[in-house]
Amino acid sequence: MTFKTLDTLTDLAGKRVLLRVDLNVPVKDGKVTDTTRIERVAPTILELSGKGARVILLAHFGRPRGEPVAEMSLEQILPAASAVLGKPVRFAADCIGDTAAAAVAGMADGDILLLENTRFHKGEEKNAEDFTAALAANGDIYVNDAFSAAHRAHASTEGLARLLPAYAGRTMQAELEALEKGLGSPARPVVAIVGGAKVSSKIDLLLNLVKKVDALVIGGGMANTFLAARGVDVGKSLCEHDLAETAKQIMIEAATATCAIVLPEDGVVAREFKANAENQVVAIDAIPADAMMLDVGPKSVETVNAWISRAATLVWNGPLGAFEIAPFDKATVAAARHAAECTKEGRLLSVAGGGDTVAALNHAGVADSFTYVSTAGGAFLEWMEGKALPGVDALKRQA
Template sequence: MNFRTLKDADVASKRVLVRVDLNVPMQDGKVTDTTRIDRIIPTINILRQKGAKIILLAHFGRPKGEAKPEFSLEQIVPALAHAVKHPVAFAKDCIGDIAEAAVNAMNDGDVLLLENTRFHKGEEKNDPDFVKALAANGDIYVNDAFSAAHRAHASTEGLAHILPAFAGLTMEAELTALEKGLGRPARPVIAIVGGAKVSTKIDLLSNLVEKVDALVIGGGMANTFLSAQGYDVGKSLCEHDLADTARAIMARAEKANCTIILPVDAVVAWHFEADAPHQTYGVDAIPHDAMMLDVGPLSVDRIKAAITDASTLVWNGPLGAFELHPFDTATVAAAKHAAERTREGRLVSVAGGGDTVAALNHAKASDDFSYVSTAGGAFLEWMEGKPLPGVDVLKKQ
């Protein structure tokens, strides 16, 4: 890997500014999902073992450059301290006298969380003066927040230009997994892309058809492709105005020798609700007054066969309305099959994106995938082939 990692860093007794992702879901003042907190613990632990002073930088929500109590990171401290199994100090600002005093009070191995970096307008603007103010409290910079790496902000990109910069363990794991997914994958490579709208994933689809051997398209997106081929999709979610775009993507795939796998049958219902009355039809016989809410059993068999034939799988987006039973059937079946192949050592499986993580958790398949990314936008932009500023700045020169 051509990135500077913690293996390359001497951190003993150093002030280490660690950019982490603490943008966690909360309800009634308590963290409801600790996944992102859990992911940063290995980096914090190794820095503590090496005797560093660990100073955490993070954002929370979108305060738009203003200090708003509802976006304070102070409410994260109890969950963070519980996960670290060590006291976590808190400073009510991330720069200036308050931050400096808190850092000066630290001993080797201590953990300090600074207040939301986005309370300052200079964070999202990557303002050089704000970068310097952040850097004043650190000797070394570690980025462990891949999920924010697609943003060229002060704490995600700017700091790496003026302090020795390294990838944290979570960032390193993510980059290693992504390299196996699309960078230098074992072939054949299959991608599964689902979700509601083609319009949000045009760049993604255009990039993937150049890089994978087979592309499964599911969810509402598949309806747009089917409609573009002349099928009547009834009242299904469909972007009819993107028919030309869908046809262009199919043409590009054919030129690149990428097989596009679309549903051949679908589970349809007349109401968008759990346990709604439903029937399975071929895609050439969808009732005019019904909507497709999941791909059908014949399509699932085709998808599972494609997964069996593959050495690498990259997954973003569910195959159907997985939040509603029984329209989760295809997503669960494909996820379980991919998990089984991965357990057997026959498949490298990389997945990411909010809905994808939720769907794989629902299928109880996440733990068996090679890697499941908690990064939403950054994972999507990586799949689109776009540069990630927070990653590029960590590359070895």
Template sequence: MAWKTLDDMELAGKVVLVRVDINVPVEDGRVTDATRIERIVPTVNDILTKGGKPVLLAHFDRPKGKVVPEMSLKVVIPALEAALGRGVLFAEDCIGLPAKQAVAALSEGDVLLLENTRFHPGEETNDPMMTAALAALGDVYVNDAFSAAHRAHASTEGLARLLPAAAGRLMQAELEALEAALGNPARPVVAVVGGAKVSTKLDLLGNLVEKVDHLVIGGGMANTFLAAQGIDVGKSLAEHDMADTAREIMEKAEKTGCAILLPSDVVVARAFEAHAEHQVVAADACPADAMILDAGPETVARIEEVFSRCRTLIWNGPLGAFEIAPFDAATNAAAAQAAELTREGKLVTVAGGGDTVAALNGSGAAESFSYISTAGGAFLEWMEGKVLPGVAALNAS
């Protein structure tokens, strides 16, 4: 790995521009979920310990290059102070005189938050003048926002090319976890890919069949693959127009030696609602008036058997309609097995994606996984094999 970490940087007495992701949900002027804020605490504390002065750069919502008072970062200050256990100073702009004066007034031990970087159009266009204005404020750049690393913005990519740069602790953890999962993993490797549509995960599937030994396909996406094999899936969610694509992916997997696991039995119901009357049938025996809402127990047993033979697991997407019982059973059972193998030291487990995080939290397995990414789009693009501008800039630096 070519990028540097905080351990490689001399920070004493230096102003450290720290790109963080604190774009958190807010209701009635209060942060309702401080998870993203809590995850930057190790980086900020390490900078303070090393004698640096952390200056936080962040975006909030989508003001589209204009000052929108309702999208000011002021709203996160109470949650930020609670997480850090100290006061946080605030500058009314992220560049220009307000930012310069606030930085100049910093004493050792202070933490400064600058106003929403997206209040300036130059942020999202990665404008050189915007980048230079930001760079003029600090001595060192630290990127701790892996979740924004797929954006080539001034504060995520441009700055790393103008100042000595390093990955923060959260960025470091993300990159190390993904390197362990896809870069140089312990083999065999199994990937679980679920969710509604094949069309949204074409690049992901295409990349994974070249990288993993086993590919478990679940959710509505599995219905598309079953239909592509000529199986009647009744009223199930399926993209019938993606049949040729599904067959191409299966052919590619055969050539690369990747074993695809599709449901052999399924849970079907005639109503998509909690505790609807349901039954388990063979995957090729879905009634014409029913829909497939989960993988069946035989399929779960096959998945668990694959997990037991593998050393690395990458998970993106649920195996069924996990939002409503009992159609969360397959996801919960497979997640529990993965968690148990992780606790026993037999499996490295890395997961990410919005539905994935929710599903694993719901199953109670999340805390036992090796690493769960909350990075969303950046996590998916990494899994798709794409170059992330924010990471590439750190490597170049």
């Protein structure tokens, strides 16, 4: 994977750097409730500022559909951004035009300026040439540090790399390097764990993975669809029976590629989907007709952990069970902690991503122990599906 990084940027003093970041953070009552995404991009912002660059932040917030929406103004992010960065962040009430130009003109070396939500203009999501040119007018250099938006061919994520010298920020660099080690050119054996509710949302992902990994562990509700396709009666478990043929095709593709498909051998079943519901562990071919499987069982966890122990590389997307409610979080927690232990021992490179996955690893208390945990959501999933990411491809073109 080839792209230019900040290591190749010298003599930044006085340079106007348009830095695309992800500030799409949760806000309640006008206050940021989780600063994780700000913390992720802080190293790039502070490095550029420390080298004397005039750092101009570009970001979106919410889905305003090309019109200014007061509740989606980035101005409300300022206090949190300043606190995380430990220095003041100025604000401009537009990202283009006279307002933005005046704010940029008033910057001193090392200053940080946040421009208003790029999605307040229709040209952002359309990647319109005139809007992209208006953004570019305020910069000498473009740095993209928003992998989470790299699957969108928008003006601030792809278009600017056509008009200005383009570089990957530190977060983007770390993400791309981790992903390359995860599936691009991984150490083998490679094991993937894929969970979640539905096969229908991850068909492309599964078809791509079976060609790239040595073993594919399937958990969550989607495992029921594969079990049903094999003739197992899954009772009232969540199951997409209409996708039985798709599941069979994925298993055929896996066999052709000599990829082992690892399905549950036992399960934790209950008759109610609620916390601490009465439950029991049953063999996978003994699920009661009036019950549903809400987690994989202890024997299955042993098998999953054995695969993790055997692996040199682990890629994880999606929980093994309904981890949000006890006691159906046990399998996910046990496997996550085992993967974390193998990682800490230096025996495993572990890459995980996706909203539920991040939440599950945090729940297990091991997110910081994985080699890399992506907060990118859609971009991470599309990367796992083997799809091109416009924001990344734009950086590669300039390498």
